[in-house]
Amino acid sequence: MxxxxxxxxxxxxxxxxxVAVAESLTCGLLASEIGKGENAxxxxxGAVVAYQTAVKVQVLGLPDGLxxxxxxxxxxxxxxxxxxxxADIAVATTGVGGPDSEDGHPPGTVFVGWxxxxxxxxxxxxxxxxxxxxxxxxxxxxxxxxxxxxEKDD
Numbered sequence: 001m002x003x004x005x006x007x008x009x010x011x012x013x014x015x016x017x018x019v020a021v022a023e024s025l026t027c028g029l030l031a032s033e034i035g036k037g038e039n040a041x042x043x044x045x046g047a048v049v050a051y052q053t054a055v056k057v058q059v060l061g062l063p064d065g066l067x068x069x070x071x072x073x074x075x076x077x078x079x080x081x082x083x084x085x086x087a088d089i090a091v092a093t094t095g096v097g098g099p100d101s102e103d104g105h106p107p108g109t110v111f112v113g114w115x116x117x118x119x120x121x122x123x124x125x126x127x128x129x130x131x132x133x134x135x136x137x138x139x140x141x142x143x144x145x146x147x148x149x150x151e152k153d154d
Contacts, residue, residue: 004143005037011150012043019146020087021047022060022077024068024094025110030139034146045085050077060084069095069105071122074113078122082115089116089149091142097131108134112142114149 002010012019021030031047034040048059056062056073060080066073077092091114098107108129113122123145127137 004140004147005033007147008034008143008150009037009039009043011147012037013039015150016043017089017150018043018045018085018087019150020045020081020085020090021142022081022090022092022113023047023049024051024056024077024092025097026093026135026138026142027051029135030091030093030142033139033143045087048081048084056080067103069103069109069111071111071113071124074111074122075115075120076113078113078115079120089146090114091146091149093138093142095125095134095138097134099131107131110134110138110141112138112145114145116149116152118152 023030028049034044050056057064060077074092074094078090082090095110096102096105096107108127110125111122127134
C-alpha cells in the first residue's frame with residue numbers, strides 16, 4: 001500500500017494538479033513532508049507559514065477577529081493560499097498544539113482545511129499527546145486529506 005505522499009505524488013502527476021499549503025499550527029512541517037514527494041518540484045507550488053494572526057490577515061485574506069482555531073479559519077486559509085499561489089488544490093493547518101489550552105480550546109484541537117475549484121471545507125480533529133505528537137498527527141491527516149481532494153472526480 002502506498003503512503004499518502006506517494007499517492008499524492010502519483011495523483012498530482014497523473015492529473016497535472018498543483019498543490020499548495022498554508023500552515024499555522026504545523027509551522028512548515030507539512031511543506032517539508034510534501035517536498036519529499038516524487039517530482040514535487042513539478043506539482044508542489046509552495047507553502048505559506050503564517051503563524052501570527054496578522055500574517056494570516058495580510059497575506060492570506062483571513063478576516064480580522066476570526067477565531068484562529070476554527071473550521072472557518074482553516075477553510076479560509078486553504079482558499080487564501082490556493083488563490084495566492086494559483087494552485088489547483090490546497091490544505092491548511094491550524095489549532096492548538098499544546099501543552100496548554102489557548103483561547104478556550106484544549107490542546108490537541110486541530111482543524112485541517114481544504115480548497116479546490118469546487119469549494120472549501122475543514123475537518124476537526126482531537127489529538128492526544130505532547131505537542132510533537134499533535135503536530136505529527138496533524139501532518140499525517142493533512143496528507144490524507146490532500147489525497148482525498150486530489151482523488152475527487154473532475
